[in-house]
Amino acid sequence: MASIDLRSFTEGTVLSIHNICYREKVKSGSLLCRRTSEREILTNINGIMKPGLNAIMECTSGDKSLLLDVLAARKDPSGLSGDILINGAPRPANFKCNSSFVVQDDILLDTLTVRENLHFSAALRLPTTVTKHEKDERIKKVIDELDLEEVADSKVESRKERIKTSIAMELITDPSILFLDEPTKGLDSSTANAVFLLLKKISEQGRTIIFSFHEPQNSIFKLFDSLTILASGRLMFHGPAQEALEYFASAGYHCEPHNNPLDFFQDILNGYSPAVVVNNEEVCEAHETEQLLTRQSSVIKGLAQFYAESRFYRETETELERLSGVENYRRSAFKEITYGTTFCHQVTWIIWRSFKNWLGHLQPWIVQIIIALILGLVIGFAFLRLKNGCTEIQNRAWSLYVLTVFQCVTSVLTREIFLMERNLFIHECISGYYRVSSYFFGKLFFDLLLRRFFPSFVFTLVLYFMLEITIFDHTPD
Template identity: 50%
Template sequence: MRPGLNAIMGPEDGSRSWLLDVLAARKDPRGLSGDILINGNPRPANFKCTSGYVPRNDMVMHTVTVRDNVEFSAALRLPVSVTGDERRRRIDEVLELLHLENVANVKPRSKELRKRTSIAMEVITEHPILFLDDPTTGLDLITMTDIISVLRRMSMRGRTIIFSINQAQYSIFRFFDSLTLVASGKVMYHGPAQEALEYFTSAGYIYDSHNNPADFFLDIINGGFCAILDTEEEGHDADKYEELSERRHQVTDELATMYAQSSLHREIRAELDPLLGEQRARRSSALEEVTCVTPFWHQLRWNISHLFKNCLGFPEVTVIQAMIIAVLSVIVGTIFHVLKSDCNEVQIRANLLFFLTVFQTITSVTAGELFDIDRDRFLHEHTSGYYRMPPYFLGKLLAELVPRRLLPSIIFTVIVFSIAVYLRSITILHELLAEHLMDAVRQHSSLWIYSFAAQ
């Protein structure tokens, strides 16, 4: 797959995404056979950190703005030698390239905006290879065409763009440089996209001039789905489904065999076999590793800043949580306050202390939810070389765990203590002062009566 737009198409059986993830080193290589070369050399161990990858489910933090997301990626994935002015210049260029300059300060809530932001976060690094898993899924035709045209302009600068796609309109298909058709884990075609139509028509498949070439290829791979549906017989839906399934497997095997015997395959093998022979003789056994271009404290600072902005992105939740904590703490503190200071209330006080302990424990247990919510985003960013695990964990602890879990517990404890202990102490002090005052009055009255009697 050379510099340009390299499309991977196929039915909804997961083959195209699997192939893309294998090429991008995003799948466990155990159980796989074959070789992947980068410019004729073995794929480096940190390939995931030196190439861009846009997943199907956009890993964008929607509680911060588009610019904040792109700036976070640039700050952690560009070397520290890049100055702040240069980094901001790159961010502005990428935002303009993806038509995001007018919505740079908007939070990416919509599908379209999240997809563009996700692509911008990978484009900012200027890696020579960019992988995209179904970048047009769930988007309208205008947005799809716009994104493909942006990728086209990037590929014309010498970058290798590899992406999987389910369906492509002709306005999109005509931009493809290379086309790979896969189904059931087998390759049906791999070569120039504009030669694929001639390849299948020369094999005997009839092409309707009004049909979209991409739909024509998918129809062939699916075993002639349209031809079966066009039959005039009715009441045989089960038979049609079985016929389609059998035909699909048969056609898949036939197309895979046909491609393996084609001149396209022979030309590719003639080019790759010498390279593979050289590399197998000196294959490296290096394990995959994550490398970062920024130091620990730089990663920690940006993680704290980014995650704290995420924490501030839920003002309604914060207000509701504060109100619940305040009301509950006042109730518990009042219960303590009305208790008497005698031995009969010891058991009740022990029960209340047990309730406080259970409440704080339950509140602490839910802290794991903060990590589970961002699990997919963390895995994507960590494997892409944004940061190592310790800076993320400490940033999560300081920026989200403290304000969301520790501070409410402190507020709860302070309010309960103030009502139950401080106010209770004042009440007891008042009672003691009143008692001493009465003793003094009685003592003074007794002395006065005794003195009067003596006279």
């Protein structure tokens, strides 16, 4: 069993992007005449992500996380061309496990405390060579680092605590690269500010933090170290965040003193900037939309060309050449994942978490037992007066039919075991918490036996003994 090298990344990890293009297949036409074509989403993306806060901003499409997913090796590699290097070398096969990724969706189980979530992450993501004492010390360190001492033994409730706990679970492996997908989504301004101050403190320890964002305020923008702006899949700017306003000013777009720079960038690339808007109040709405799209396309094309001729582009190209060297490399991020824990260890901890989750949802399970009990009694009383003779064969067959239908319906509902935690499973499986087989057997052993089998057993037991009463109370004809 190959173990995970937790320090495979050196202090001050640099992630470099070399001419990345990404294409996805698009299906069009009717069901009988289906045609498949390729659409390029990312075009010739180059850049360098150094230790600090590296922001990614997409101004003209809803998929702000595409480049982030590509960098984190979480997209289908069949549509990817170009190279992504770590300190000038190919990404290791376990890159998705050694780096950390905080997803945008709220996938934490609310039945576990902060400390229990961290114990689960440490037990599965740290190799078995790490002792329990060392794991406890690392958990304590992360809790102190993220100011979670007051809520460490409480269930995760507020959105702020959930985000901090998600970050803490990813920091358990002490990664040098941390990806975050819109970490401030759904947060108020003060909470978002607190989260980014925390990320800034983490980045100052030598970590490379790469994130997409959604409309942060100016106070958060001041914390950014580098800024990457995309529009229609093309690079508009990549460089120091605090030099972005000066760069756009040199391109002819000046930001007013009271304006949020990030809103200003959005307005420019969406064609709403006063510098590019032509006042014409008499044109019809359809013509305005067409004019806006034409203006937007013109602005994006012009800024893409302007960036290709800028000093930021030349400096990036020079550093990329230095990082890539002369070695003939290929991407290796998509090879088979190796795990630092055994199959049985993973199954044990999945059962442990399922048990904790079950304890937090006892009430619905008790209701299921009561319903099964009542239903068994009702059906049992319906067959209680039957005689044990040949004339009652058909009625007894109906009792077996009812019992079979109940078991079939219960079996169909078993699929909820996996559907309810689908997003959580996808994230943890990609991140190398456990094998698919470990999760399947762990959930099957606990949830199927206790949460699904036991109500069915109660129903069958009640019905069986009521039919047995019929047998002993009535003599055959």
